[in-house]
Amino acid sequence: xVQLVESGGGxxxxxxxxxxxxxxxxxSFRDYEMTWVRQAPxxxxxxxxxxxxxxxxxxxxxSVKGRFTxxxxxxxxxxxxxxxxxxxxxTAVYYCAREVQLGEWEVLDNWGQGTLVTVSS
Amino acid sequence: xxxxTQSPSSLAASVGDGVTITCRASQNIERNLNxxxxxxxxxxxxxxxxxxxxxxxxxxxxxxxxxxxxxxxTISSLQPEDFATYYCQESYSIPYTFGQGTRLEIK
Numbered sequence: 001x002v003q004l005v006e007s008g009g010g011x012x013x014x015x016x017x018x019x020x021x022x023x024x025x026x027x028s029f030r031d032y033e034m035t036w037v038r039q040a041p042x043x044x045x046x047x048x049x050x051x052x053x054x055x056x057x058x059x060x061x062x063s064v065k066g067r068f069t070x071x072x073x074x075x076x077x078x079x080x081x082x083x084x085x086x087x088x089x090x091t092a093v094y095y096c097a098r099e100v101q102l103g104e105w106e107v108l109d110n111w112g113q114g115t116l117v118t119v120s121s
Numbered sequence: 122x123x124x125x126t127q128s129p130s131s132l133a134a135s136v137g138d139g140v141t142i143t144c145r146a147s148q149n150i151e152r153n154l155n156x157x158x159x160x161x162x163x164x165x166x167x168x169x170x171x172x173x174x175x176x177x178x179x180x181x182x183x184x185x186x187x188x189x190x191x192x193x194x195t196i197s198s199l200q201p202e203d204f205a206t207y208y209c210q211e212s213y214s215i216p217y218t219f220g221q222g223t224r225l226e227i228k
Contacts, residue, residue, distance in 0.1 A: 035217075037165075045157075045165065045208050045219040059215045062122075095164055105171040106212040107155050111164035 002026040002110045004096050009115030016086050016119070022079040022096030022112055030074035033099040035108060036081050038092035038117075046092070049081065050099070064090075086119045093117075123147050123211050127220035133228040139197040142223045144209035146190045153213035154192045156185055159222075160205045168207075169194065201227075 008020040022034070036048040049070040050059045058070050069082040079096050093116050097108040124147035134140050144154065152172040157165040167176045169185035172192055182197045196203055204227050209220040 037219075044222040045159075045210075047210075047216045047218060050215060050217075061216050102170055102174070105153065105155075105174075106217070107167055107170040108157075108165075108210075109167050109176070111166070113164055 002098065004098065004110060004112035006094060006096055006112045006115035009094065009117045011118045011120065012086055013121050014087060014119055017082070017084045018086065018117060020081040020083070020094055020096075020115060020117070022081075024077045024079065024098075027098070029072075029077040033106075034070075034072060034079045035097045035099050036070060036079075037095045037097055037108070037111075038090075039095070039114075040089070040092045043092075048094070051079070083117070086117075088119050091117060091119045122216055123150060123214060123218050125209055125211055125218050125220040127207075127209055127223050129223060130221065131224040131226065133226045134199055135228045136199055136201060138199050138228075139195065140199065140225060142194045142207055142209075142225075144187075144192045144194070144220050146192075146211055146213075149189050150211045150213035152188050153211055154185075154187065155210045155212055156194045157208045157210065158205045159208065165208065196225075199225075 003025045005023045035050050051070045055072050067085045071080045093114040095114045096112045098110040100109045126145045154172045156169040159165040173185045184195045206222045206224045
């Protein structure tokens with residue numbers, strides 16, 4: 001069974017840093033691209049960042065570019081999101097999701113349960 | 122970036138009704154459109170990919186259609202478990218933008 005378990009969320013002051021982790025199991029982690037998606041309280045889904053299977057290609061939403069860094073450790077079956085210079089508007093549940101290619105289509109077929117990041121003084 | 126606009130933002134219906142949710146892309150995304158369902162306090166789940174392909178385990182009353190810029194998600198004969206929020210997402214170009222969501226409520 002595919003499992004993605006996020007951790008590392010919590011309360012942080014504006015300007016602070018936090019590192020989120022996503023532990024993967026039940027599948028060959030190194031064979032899948034991964035994505036972070038977030039959801040502010042009571043709001044919709046926002047795509048945040050993507051990383052290729054090897055980690056050589058990464059992409060970010062404009063809202064987090066220059067402040068967040070996505071990375072992965074395939075030996076540890078883990079995905080990370082390092083967040084710096086956090087702002088109140090970064091407050092959200094952060095989900096990691098597995099990206100698969102079904103035919104020629106990219107989809108997020110498995111999601112973790114999410115971890116809440118609250119940025120507040 | 123591609124903008125995704127869903128309508129309506131909320132919808133009330135009864136068990137047994139049929140509903141249609143629309144999603145419009147700001148540019149041609151061919152068939153690179155996915156639909157997700159999210160229930161309160163839960164992670165989203167994939168329903169439809171490539172505009173009209175139903176994910177395994179999704180009931181046949183759920184259908185997707187469209188291509189280019191205009192897409193629809195149709196759920197016929199609503200069941201209690203269908204009342205949730207639905208999101209479209211383009212997978213044509215990064216960032217893979219989501220629509221703002223459609224909340225389907227029981228009337």
